[in-house]
Amino acid sequence: MIQPINTYLRPTDTLEDAARVMLETRFDVLPVGDEQGRLVGVFSRSSLYRMILEKLPSHTSIEGFVKTDAVTTPLERLDHITFEELERVIQNSRVGSSIIIDRDRRIIGVLTKSKVVNALVESKNDLREQLEAILQTDAWEPAPRREYAARFQEKTQGKSDHLATYQWEHILTRDKAMKQLIISAQKAARRDTSVLLRGESGTGKELFAHAIHNASKRSAGPFVTINCASVPEHLLEAEFFGYENGAFTGADRSGRMGKLELAHGGTLFLDEIGDMALHLQAKLLRVIEGKEFYRVGGTKPIHADIRIISATNAPLEEMIAQKAFREDLYYRLHVMTLSIPPLRARANDILLVANAFIKQLNPVLETSVTGIEESVQKVLYQYEWPGNIRQLRNVIERALILAENGKISFADLPEELLGRATVLHGKTIVQAAEKTEIERALRETHGNKVKAARLLGMSRSVLYEKLKKFNL
């Protein structure tokens, strides 16, 4: 129930710092603390988006966007509090969470609404255990700046981070082929074989990997991810195998465990496997076959019992023909291949998922959007979605921030979708977007046309003209 991070922001942290930490921790709300780690307030994802939409430079400090009226729960209360009370406390929080603090207002942890509700549903007895878990966590630390990035990475590689959060029910779909795919994935989950997930970026490969792990007999073990494309090649080997004391300049003195070791007893998710260098492919193959390896600079063989799930959008067969990918490794990895169709091939999922994102994101963004205008639904339906569900999520997030309430209209769509919509609907779409913007400006200025014109960046006479045109 307690989210496994132990990081807080400082008021002097910048927009860039906050964005990075939010991205890395996937946290929707972060506590903000002073030099001594005492709670100052909270910084939410909606504040982050506001800063971004206001086009503030990335070095702007978050101070002005910190909400100081954070809902808190004193640590000592946790001993007596019931789930129902906790839920009430969190319900009263505008950001859907409560920060746990000690007697000196030092930040201890975060309780979020979704986690409390989940725990409520799953088990009533879990609370004590969870509380003990946070009481045992290290002291919370300020979010690392760039120079501390390595240490932060080390921390986030601690076992608490090696969790697979998604399950089958998170894979939303109405599509027949997808449903069939889920059935195959569920079958694969029961065995210990390697699974290769294929599909365009943003189609949900990671989601499947999580769900497979969680449905497997290794679910209690770690779920460790390596993104082979984002780790520089010269570091990937150490990332995989770990290293011994003094293995190379800059290496930590005490040595370090690699991801293979960390994944022992669980699942190793190799994302973007097509980007792995050939020499590492050979080493990985040896691990899969012999199940033993050495740390970089090490002499002691290490045994790891892992299940490998890999993912790629690369044309592995072509790469094999060009000798850029090892055929023997390919056969080892794709004992079972699951190809996730792109969103445009399962158009019926677009609105299903979009509406689910609205529900999911309204509380996070503090918006109260009720749906999507019909004409906009058509545009979403006909768009090609090259970035798949990830892009759809971004479009909906952005639209919620712009719309704030009511239904999502054309004015809330990004240009790439509007451009397409203009082709489909001609000039009317631009006009519809313009009308919505004017209506909003008038609402915000309580009907004051001078102020509305200023807000819209147009002259008064142009505004009057448009009001007449739109019958406003």
Ligand SMILES: Nc1ncnc2c1ncn2[C@@H]1O[C@H](COP(=O)(O)OP(=O)(O)OP(=O)(O)O)[C@@H](O)[C@H]1O
């Ligand atoms: N069927 C789905 N229902 C709901 N959400 C989904 C679905 N598929 C994907 N998502 C969401 O879309 C986003 C992208 O999914 P994910 O990261 O799993 O894609 P991916 O294929 O691994 O992308 P990449 O190849 O770029 O790493 C995530 O936020 C995920 O939760």
